[in-house]
Amino acid sequence: DTAVSQTPKYLVTQMGNDKSIKCEQNLGHDTMYWYKQDSKKFLKIMFSYNNKELIINETVPNRFSPKSPDKAHLNLHINSLELGDSAVYFCASSQRAGGADTQYFGPGTRLTVL
């Protein structure tokens, strides 16, 4: 059973489109995250979210918005896609926010904006 799953695995789209990436975790964790990995493999936190608060990295454009229909899901919606959005996006979850809790990562979604 996959602990953290993401769909789709690959996403190719045109500039200006709106797209969503879905993430689901079956670990019963309270906190979920989205990370962006750029072409140089540098990973950076975009959002962390639990049922109480959303923390947004201030460098993330407001075209990106996380949406959580329930505790097991944190989807990433992107409006007006730009070339610079091309990257691999990873979802992760942990039992609690912060501290020493291990974060479990999904397999990633490779987004290519043409």
Add this chain to the structure above:
Amino acid sequence: AQSVTQLDSHVSVSEGTPVLLRCNYSSSYSPSLFWYVQHPNKGLQLLLKYTSAATLVKGINGFEAEFKKSETSFHLTKPSAHMSDAAEYFCVVELGGGADGLTFGKGTHLIIQP
């Protein structure tokens, strides 16, 4: 502020020889430290973590890391490299108590020569 520096972008070793991947961190608080591995076109897998318990941490696949507060280092080692160890390795730091996610180093690409 917290940051993590991986001192080598690439490390190449022969199969059967020791591996050393270097990491230094800066943090105003007692950090939690992690090493994650990413195999080609795969997601991130936790190798090991330090959470203020024993300073020598043993992880999966024969890897271990030693937390040295005086040197602000958390270097990853393995006594004998295997071809399957070829991957990207990320040193990661997290401050306790927040929902800010993880701060990743820029990664070290480990190459194993036959």
